[in-house]
Amino acid sequence: MSEELSARLRRVEQQVRVFKELHQSELQIILDELTDIVQQVDAEKAAASPQAQTSEADAADPAASSPKRAKWLAEQANKAAPRSRRELLFGEHDRET
Numbered sequence: 001m002s003e004e005l006s007a008r009l010r011r012v013e014q015q016v017r018v019f020k021e022l023h024q025s026e027l028q029i030i031l032d033e034l035t036d037i038v039q040q041v042d043a044e045k046a047a048a049s050p051q052a053q054t055s056e057a058d059a060a061d062p063a064a065s066s067p068k069r070a071k072w073l074a075e076q077a078n079k080a081a082p083r084s085r086r087e088l089l090f091g092e093h094d095r096e097t
Contacts, residue, residue: 063069
């Protein structure tokens, strides 16, 4: 009986070692995935940072959400937009149609 018990114990020990190695490799895969996710979130956070700064500035300025300011910003964007030769020659009235 002691030989059978010792064989079983060796088998259990072998199974535990394999189980441990399996989970170590899976844990490394999980850690690598988490690292990739953290890098992606940091990159998105850095890209969104200028947008967050403008929204914070808007919150600090009560006139930031006024209709007049929105109209003025639209006019500024319109002025900065590239224009065709036709728009330059014939003016704004052809731009809307």
